[in-house]
Amino acid sequence: MAISLLPDNPGAWTYHRYQDLYAIPREQREKLQLEAVQLNFARMRDRIPALKKLADRQGVERIDKLEDVLPVCFDHRVLKNYPIQIIENRDFPRLTSWLNKLTAHDLTRVDLSGITTIEEWLARLEAFGMLVTYSSGTTGKLSFVPRSLDEFGPWRAHYFNVNHACSGVNPHTTKLPTFFPGYRGGYQTMLKMMSLFNVEMAGGPQHYHTLYDTHIPADLMALSGRMQSAEDKGEIGRLGLDPALLEQRRTMIEQGRRKDQDLGAWFSKMIEQFKGQRVKIGGTFSDLFRVAKAGLDKGKRCEFAPGSVMIGGGGMKGYKDAPADWEDQVKHFFGVKKLGNQYGFSENIGNAPLCESGFFHFLPYTVPLLMDQDGKAMPREGVQKGRLALVDPIPTSYWGGFVSGDEVTMHWEDDCTCGWRGPRAEKTIRRFSEGEGGDDKITCAGSQQAYNEFMEFVAGEYK
Amino acid sequence: MSDSIDIPIVARGVVINPRPEDSVEFKGRGGAAFRSPDPHKHIHELVLGNTALLANLNDTKMQHIIEFLAEVGKRLRLEDNTYLQQSFALALQAGGLAEPVLRGVYDGMPRMFDPRTLTALVDKTIGINYLDGWVPGDGAYSNVRVRAVGTRQLHITAGNVPVVASLTIIRAALTKSDCLIKTPSNDPLTANAIARTMIEVDAGHPVTKHLAVAYWKGGDEFMDSQIVRTSRIDKITAWGGMSSVKHIQKFLSPGIDLTALNPKYSMSMIGREALESEEAMTEAAGGIAVISGFYNQTACANTRVVYVESETDDASLERVVALGRKILAAFQTLPSVISTPAAAANRELEAEMAAVALEDDFYSVGGDTLTGGFVVSRFSDRVEFFDKLNNRVVNLVPVADLLEVVKWCDDTTQTVGIYPESIRDRLLDTFALAGIQRMVPLTGGDPMKIFDDMHTLPPGAPHDGIEPMRRNVRWVIDHRPSEAAVQLSVVAA
Numbered sequence: 001m002a003i004s005l006l007p008d009n010p011g012a013w014t015y016h017r018y019q020d021l022y023a024i025p026r027e028q029r030e031k032l033q034l035e036a037v038q039l040n041f042a043r044m045r046d047r048i049p050a051l052k053k054l055a056d057r058q059g060v061e062r063i064d065k066l067e068d069v070l071p072v073c074f075d076h077r078v079l080k081n082y083p084i085q086i087i088e089n090r091d092f093p094r095l096t097s098w099l100n101k102l103t104a105h106d107l108t109r110v111d112l113s114g115i116t117t118i119e120e121w122l123a124r125l126e127a128f129g130m131l132v133t134y135s136s137g138t139t140g141k142l143s144f145v146p147r148s149l150d151e152f153g154p155w156r157a158h159y160f161n162v163n164h165a166c167s168g169v170n171p172h173t174t175k176l177p178t179f180f181p182g183y184r185g186g187y188q189t190m191l192k193m194m195s196l197f198n199v200e201m202a203g204g205p206q207h208y209h210t211l212y213d214t215h216i217p218a219d220l221m222a223l224s225g226r227m228q229s230a231e232d233k234g235e236i237g238r239l240g241l242d243p244a245l246l247e248q249r250r251t252m253i254e255q256g257r258r259k260d261q262d263l264g265a266w267f268s269k270m271i272e273q274f275k276g277q278r279v280k281i282g283g284t285f286s287d288l289f290r291v292a293k294a295g296l297d298k299g300k301r302c303e304f305a306p307g308s309v310m311i312g313g314g315g316m317k318g319y320k321d322a323p324a325d326w327e328d329q330v331k332h333f334f335g336v337k338k339l340g341n342q343y344g345f346s347e348n349i350g351n352a353p354l355c356e357s358g359f360f361h362f363l364p365y366t367v368p369l370l371m372d373q374d375g376k377a378m379p380r381e382g383v384q385k386g387r388l389a390l391v392d393p394i395p396t397s398y399w400g401g402f403v404s405g406d407e408v409t410m411h412w413e414d415d416c417t418c419g420w421r422g423p424r425a426e427k428t429i430r431r432f433s434e435g436e437g438g439d440d441k442i443t444c445a446g447s448q449q450a451y452n453e454f455m456e457f458v459a460g461e462y463k
Numbered sequence: 464m465s466d467s468i469d470i471p472i473v474a475r476g477v478v479i480n481p482r483p484e485d486s487v488e489f490k491g492r493g494g495a496a497f498r499s500p501d502p503h504k505h506i507h508e509l510v511l512g513n514t515a516l517l518a519n520l521n522d523t524k525m526q527h528i529i530e531f532l533a534e535v536g537k538r539l540r541l542e543d544n545t546y547l548q549q550s551f552a553l554a555l556q557a558g559g560l561a562e563p564v565l566r567g568v569y570d571g572m573p574r575m576f577d578p579r580t581l582t583a584l585v586d587k588t589i590g591i592n593y594l595d596g597w598v599p600g601d602g603a604y605s606n607v608r609v610r611a612v613g614t615r616q617l618h619i620t621a622g623n624v625p626v627v628a629s630l631t632i633i634r635a636a637l638t639k640s641d642c643l644i645k646t647p648s649n650d651p652l653t654a655n656a657i658a659r660t661m662i663e664v665d666a667g668h669p670v671t672k673h674l675a676v677a678y679w680k681g682g683d684e685f686m687d688s689q690i691v692r693t694s695r696i697d698k699i700t701a702w703g704g705m706s707s708v709k710h711i712q713k714f715l716s717p718g719i720d721l722t723a724l725n726p727k728y729s730m731s732m733i734g735r736e737a738l739e740s741e742e743a744m745t746e747a748a749g750g751i752a753v754i755s756g757f758y759n760q761t762a763c764a765n766t767r768v769v770y771v772e773s774e775t776d777d778a779s780l781e782r783v784v785a786l787g788r789k790i791l792a793a794f795q796t797l798p799s800v801i802s803t804p805a806a807a808a809n810r811e812l813e814a815e816m817a818a819v820a821l822e823d824d825f826y827s828v829g830g831d832t833l834t835g836g837f838v839v840s841r842f843s844d845r846v847e848f849f850d851k852l853n854n855r856v857v858n859l860v861p862v863a864d865l866l867e868v869v870k871w872c873d874d875t876t877q878t879v880g881i882y883p884e885s886i887r888d889r890l891l892d893t894f895a896l897a898g899i900q901r902m903v904p905l906t907g908g909d910p911m912k913i914f915d916d917m918h919t920l921p922p923g924a925p926h927d928g929i930e931p932m933r934r935n936v937r938w939v940i941d942h943r944p945s946e947a948a949v950q951l952s953v954v955a956a
Contacts, residue, residue, distance in 0.1 A: 050821050053821050053823075054821060057820075075814045075817060075818050077814065077815060077818035078818050078821060081818045081819050081821060081822045081825075082822070082825065083825050083840070083842055083844055084844065084847060085842055085843075085844045097824075098822070098824070098825075101822075141847060373810065374808075374810070375810065403814075
């Protein structure tokens with residue numbers, strides 16, 4: 001091993017070049033990983049109340065082998081296991097005491113006076129030294145990642161590394177004007193990372209261009225379901241929401257309706273303005289394909305300078321019936337050589353970049369494990385398909401072991417043709433769901449959501 | 464089982480078996496695989512393009528239809544009907560019901576074909592005279608006659624409880640209608656078994672001649688585009704809502720009447736009296752165990768959320784948790800024909816339960832997805848995963864006043880269990896307006912009696928708030944010159 005890594009400080013590993021990190025032979029890497037996870041767990045076990053409770057319940061005192069960590073990995077639901085009522089009532093003291101069980105920081109000291117919105121609450125936490133971000137799933141309920149400034153350095157170093165690995169451009173030294181066809185600011189995990197890291201990589205806010213200058217407030221994300229049902233009943237006035245929030249909601253709905261036109265107009269402007277310059281393009285692949293398709297249909301192509309790069313995400317979710325050659329169309333339209341991509345979850349710092357051979361490679365400071373349907377650890381050898389858990393030994397203020405809802409196919413041997421070592425996941429990743437088969441099983445028991453979807457369908461609104 | 468099971472298409476009195484040159488393989492639940500003739504090659508046998516061909520059924524008196532069904536019903540006994548034995552075996556493997564429960568469901572099947580029940584059912588909902596002939600109006604309107612005429616029906620059935628298969632066949636026959644059943648992958652054989660039994664009784668009977676049963680994969684656009692046409696289908700009954708209608712939606716057009724028996728979600732409401740004495744708590748817990756546990760909580764009528772009239776201070780919540788423990792204990796004593804422990808854990812639900820169990824400020828959790836369990840919300844709201852509650856796990860939610868529960872009710876709230884009876888009248892009309900479709904008692908303490916009472920409805924009672932049979936016939940008016948009315952009334956005088 002050409003570099004020196006200490007197991008009691010995996011955060012420091014992130015400051016090395018990704019090439020050097022990928023070069024570590026398997027035996028050394030796994031030994032380091034085990035030691036790092038052992039030390040991290042020992043440190044966090046009794047400091048994080050929710051982890052202590054889980055570890056007590058599971059009877060896990062220490063980690064002897066890597067698989068021992070699985071029973072004490074948090075299910076991803078743990079980051080949103082508060083009652084939604086707390087959010088609806090904007091009961092910030094209770095929300096804070098809930099979050100307090102997930103962090104080593106003492107949040108009882110946070111000044112909560114005068115707070116009326118989730119955005120204000122997140123800002124108050126940030127002022128206290130936290131870097132709490134949220135993501136919202138299909139249900140609209142927010143999960144809060146209890147990160148803090150303690151993790152900022154490694155988080156940033158890793159993020160720069162992954163960008164370098166995805167794009168081939170070193171963001172420490174080469175600042176590229178960046179287009180991101182989305183929102184700006186706020187605490188949603190991806191947007192917060194954009195503000196924290198991508199703006200810097202672009203060379204400053206004036207070089208970081210977004211479709212909109214604002215973002216959807218967390219409050220709107222969290223309450224959208226509630227607001228909709230209140231509106232249906234003609235009771236939205238009774239929710240006691242800030243009129244400004246209602247106004248924002250109207251604006252956002254309006255903006256949503258215009259998005260396709262806005263996206264087209266904005267990109268046309270960027271394409272014109274940055275002709276002949278080297279740029280970086282980000283966004284979801286479905287949005288990027290929409291732009292590419294609209295452009296190609298008009299017989300247009302971008303004329304950025306050679307060496308322009310693209311880093312996208314989100315797959316083609318949100319785009320129905322994409323053609324098989326959508327990737328080629330995107331490359332052709334934007335004039336980029338490859339589509340940089342990465343895979344990970346907001347709970348974990350260590351996103352895995354996509355290699356030349358089409359695999360997501362995990363860096364040594366992210367320890368992947370696979371579980372079978374019964375939650376048992378699967379062997380870490382050969383090629384295995386199972387539910388992914390990621391253990392992140394970097395955090396010192398929260399517990400970084402999480403079980404995802406994703407099913408991945410993992411290649412454990414260091415034999416990728418791209419030259420990078422480390423366990424790697426195939427590009428096709430799907431939601432893990434058990435006991436499948438019989439894909440049109442029909443039952444009469446159902447839920448409100450199924451019903452709503454159904455009604456949308458009958459009304460012809462379903463896409 | 465890795466062997467593939469052959470499932471023939473049964474079409475109008477003929478059994479079409481898969482052959483090497485005419486077969487497709489499907490994947491069922493639980494690793495089952497089955498082989499059917501290629502439905503694409505049999506469209507014309509499945510649908511009735513020519514309405515004139517309904518004449519034979521139209522001309523058959525209801526009494527003869529009922530006699531025929533009753534004869535078929537007598538042969539639907541698991542012990543000596545090989546078709547049913549095969550469908551039982553497959554349903555056991557593919558569906559979500561334990562052996563004793565499924566056996567109970569099958570044992571109840573002949574009763575559904577009891578001639579008195581069938582007569583009452585059709586007479587109560589439509590009126591036998593309207594199906595057998597033209598019925599004149601009263602007095603001055605006697606020149607206007609009305610008849611309920613059979614239609615061409617497509618039924619996309621639910622498979623969680625095999626009752627749906629027999630219910631569908633009965634309802635279609637009693638409306639003198641042509642019936643095509645698209646079977647679900649979680650119960651591909653029950654309807655098929657009944658249709659084959661019919662052929663054995665009388666392959667030439669008009670009812671047999673107007674029943675077709677086939678499996679094709681949901682989303683098979685070719686099938687849907689061929690079948691869902693106004694020239695071939697008049698009425699569609701889709702169970703399971705979204706998942707079953709999703710694919711045919713684009714072929715729906717005016718002229719095809721859709722009855723969506725969409726997914727339902729049921730609950731119970733428990734008055735504060737239940738927490739006031741051990742006896743009352745035990746009785747309430749027993750009732751909740753039955754209404755949550757029967758058919759192992761796979762049906763739409765099963766309670767998943769239990770609203771309990773209680774404050775949310777620690778002492779009050781301790782009583783709610785005690786009720787939860789009693790429910791858990793009552794699950795263990797249910798007769799196995801009603802309910803059994805789950806064959807396997809439900810990992811998804813276990814994960815949800817484990818996640819909230821870490822939050823004991825907000826939740827108290829007991830039991831598991833094998834033996835049954837409960838999650839007490841320590842505040843007035845149901846858990847967000849209420850729609851995943853299964854394997855005999857209920858969510859107990861304290862509410863200061865049961866009238867508050869109305870905010871969680873809508874058209875998806877099918878069956879509501881009530882304890883004690885004294886709270887019923889206070890709640891009934893409000894909840895009826897909010898969308899619920901049935902209120903049932905939980906009192907008595909004897910599980911079999913509670914279960915039987917719950918399932919004993921007069922023939923022709925509404926289903927999910929509607930009357931499907933009335934809706935599935937065509938109500939035709941024969942309007943004659945008004946002089947005819949005068950003549951008829953003179954004659955009558």
